[in-house]
Amino acid sequence: MSKCGLEMNKRVLEFQEVTFSYKEKKQGHSVPVLDSLNIHIYDREFITIVGASGSGKSTLFRLITGLEEPAKGQIFINGQVHESRLGQTGYMPQHDLLMPWRTISENAALPLEVKGGHKEEARKKILPLLKEFGLEGMENRFPHELSGGMRQRVSFLRTVLSGSNVLLLDEPFSALDAITRLSMQEWLMTQWEKRKTTIVFITHDVNEALFLSDRIFIFSEKPVCSLQEVKVPLPRPRKLTDLNRPAILELKEDLLEKLRGKVKT
Amino acid sequence: MTSGKGILPAALLIAAFLIIWEAAARGVNMMFILPPPTGILSKLWQLKEPLFFEHLPATLSIIVIGLAISVILGVGIAVWMSISPSVEKAIYPIIISSQMIPIIALAPIFVLWFGYSIWSKVVVTVLITFFPITVNTFDGLKSGSKELKELLLTMGAGKKEIFFKLLIPSALPHFYSGLKVAVTLSVIGAAIGEWLGAQAGLGYFSRRMMTQFDGAAVFAPIVLLSAIGIVLFILVKCIENRSLKWRKIE
Known part of the structure; x- marks a missing residue:
C-alpha cells in the first residue's frame, strides 16, 4: 500500500506481526491463537469478521x-502504540451487558462517567442522543423494561459515547429475532454513515456480513497467521434486496464454501 | 393494593392461635404459668411506665449500638477481604469458624470483662450480628459480573471506578439480606446479654419477673422485644425497597 496521504486511507487500526496464545492453566502449555498476524483497517471502514466458534474472533477483540x-x-x-489500550476503543459486547440497577440514561452515561465527566453534563449530552436512537422517553426506565432491540440500541449508544473512532461490535445482534435483527442492521448502517466511525463487527451470519461490510475477514485455520479477505462489491447506500444480485450470491456461495472447508479440518 | 390481602391468611392464623391460647389459659387458670393474651396486654398496660421509659430505651440502645458497630465492622471486613486476596485467605476461615463457638455460652466472660455496663451486652449483640452482614456483603462484592468488569476496563476504568460503579451496586442486595437476618438476631443478642448481667432492659425485666412467678409480666417485655424486631425488619425492608428501586418493577 503506497502512502497516498488521503484522509480515507488513514490507518486507524493496525496489527504488525502479532502473535498470541492462551495459557492453559492446568497443563501449563499454551494454545496458539494468532501467529505473526498482520491487519490494516482504514478510517471509516466497516469490517466484519466471520469464522467458526472458537476460531479466535473474540480474542482479536480482547487484544x-x-x-x-x-x-x-x-x-x-x-497510528500509535499505546502503553495501555484500555479506554482507546469503544467495545460493544455480545449480550447488551447493561447494568440492571442503572436507568437507560445512566447506563449510556457510563463511559462519560468513567472518563471523569459530571453526571449532569453527561445527562444533557445524552438526552438528544436518546431521541436519535429511538429511545425517547425511556431515559428513566430500567433495562429489563425494554425490548431486546432497544437494549442493543442503548448498548450501542454507550459504545458510541466512549468517544472513540474505532468501535468493536461482538455479535451484537445474535440474540435478536430475525425481523428485529434486519431492522437493527439497517439502523446500524445509517448510524455508521452518520457518525463517521470505523466499525469492526464479529458475526456468524454471512448475509449480515455481506450486507454491512466493505471488507470481510475470514478467520479460518488455527493459529491464524493470515486472514482471507473478501471485498464486497456493493455501492452504498445499500438495500437488503442488493443481496440478491448474482455477483453477491456467488460471493456468498464462495464464502460459505471457505467457511465450510475450514470446519472440516 | 395486594399487600393488604397478602397478609390476611397470616393474620387469621394468628388470631385463631390467640383465641385458642386465651381459651386454654382460662381453662387451666394458672395465671403465673400460662397467662392469657388479654392478661399479658393488661399487664403491659399496667407496667407501661417502667417498661416503656426505663427498660425499652435500655434494650433499644444496646440493639442500635450493636447493629451500628456490626454494620461498620462487617462491611469494613468484607471490603477489606474483597480488595486483598491474602486478607481473605487469612480472615475468612476465622470468621466462618468463629460461628462454631457458642457465643451465648461465652457471654458470661464479657460480663467479667465489661461488668454490668452496656458494653457487655453490645459485645454479645455484635458477635451474633456481624457474621451475616460480613458474609453476605462479601459474597455480594464477589458477585459482580466478570463481563461487566471487563467492559468497564475497556472504557478505561480503574480499580476505584470498578469498585464504586460495579462492586458496590452488585453487593447491595446481598448486604440487605444480611442486615435483615442481623436485625432479627440483634434482639436475641440483646436479650441474652441482659439475662446475664444488667440493671435494666426488657430481657433483664422478663427474667426478674420469672423469679417472682409473674407469668404475665414475663411475657409483657417479650411482646415488646418482638415488636422491636418486627419494626426494625420493616424499617430495613423499606430502606431496601427505596434504594433498590430497579428490582421492584418486575
Whole structure:
C-alpha cells in the first residue's frame, strides 16, 4: 500500500506481526491463537469478521481493547502504540451487558462517567442522543423494561459515547429475532454513515456480513497467521434486496464454501 | 393494593392461635404459668411506665449500638477481604469458624470483662450480628459480573471506578439480606446479654419477673422485644425497597 496521504486511507487500526496464545492453566502449555498476524483497517471502514466458534474472533477483540497483551508484535490504534489500550476503543459486547440497577440514561452515561465527566453534563449530552436512537422517553426506565432491540440500541449508544473512532461490535445482534435483527442492521448502517466511525463487527451470519461490510475477514485455520479477505462489491447506500444480485450470491456461495472447508479440518 | 390481602391468611392464623391460647389459659387458670393474651396486654398496660421509659430505651440502645458497630465492622471486613486476596485467605476461615463457638455460652466472660455496663451486652449483640452482614456483603462484592468488569476496563476504568460503579451496586442486595437476618438476631443478642448481667432492659425485666412467678409480666417485655424486631425488619425492608428501586418493577 503506497502512502497516498488521503484522509480515507488513514490507518486507524493496525496489527504488525502479532502473535498470541492462551495459557492453559492446568497443563501449563499454551494454545496458539494468532501467529505473526498482520491487519490494516482504514478510517471509516466497516469490517466484519466471520469464522467458526472458537476460531479466535473474540480474542482479536480482547487484544484490540487491551484486555490481553500480544506475546509478540505491535498493535497500533490511530497510528500509535499505546502503553495501555484500555479506554482507546469503544467495545460493544455480545449480550447488551447493561447494568440492571442503572436507568437507560445512566447506563449510556457510563463511559462519560468513567472518563471523569459530571453526571449532569453527561445527562444533557445524552438526552438528544436518546431521541436519535429511538429511545425517547425511556431515559428513566430500567433495562429489563425494554425490548431486546432497544437494549442493543442503548448498548450501542454507550459504545458510541466512549468517544472513540474505532468501535468493536461482538455479535451484537445474535440474540435478536430475525425481523428485529434486519431492522437493527439497517439502523446500524445509517448510524455508521452518520457518525463517521470505523466499525469492526464479529458475526456468524454471512448475509449480515455481506450486507454491512466493505471488507470481510475470514478467520479460518488455527493459529491464524493470515486472514482471507473478501471485498464486497456493493455501492452504498445499500438495500437488503442488493443481496440478491448474482455477483453477491456467488460471493456468498464462495464464502460459505471457505467457511465450510475450514470446519472440516 | 395486594399487600393488604397478602397478609390476611397470616393474620387469621394468628388470631385463631390467640383465641385458642386465651381459651386454654382460662381453662387451666394458672395465671403465673400460662397467662392469657388479654392478661399479658393488661399487664403491659399496667407496667407501661417502667417498661416503656426505663427498660425499652435500655434494650433499644444496646440493639442500635450493636447493629451500628456490626454494620461498620462487617462491611469494613468484607471490603477489606474483597480488595486483598491474602486478607481473605487469612480472615475468612476465622470468621466462618468463629460461628462454631457458642457465643451465648461465652457471654458470661464479657460480663467479667465489661461488668454490668452496656458494653457487655453490645459485645454479645455484635458477635451474633456481624457474621451475616460480613458474609453476605462479601459474597455480594464477589458477585459482580466478570463481563461487566471487563467492559468497564475497556472504557478505561480503574480499580476505584470498578469498585464504586460495579462492586458496590452488585453487593447491595446481598448486604440487605444480611442486615435483615442481623436485625432479627440483634434482639436475641440483646436479650441474652441482659439475662446475664444488667440493671435494666426488657430481657433483664422478663427474667426478674420469672423469679417472682409473674407469668404475665414475663411475657409483657417479650411482646415488646418482638415488636422491636418486627419494626426494625420493616424499617430495613423499606430502606431496601427505596434504594433498590430497579428490582421492584418486575
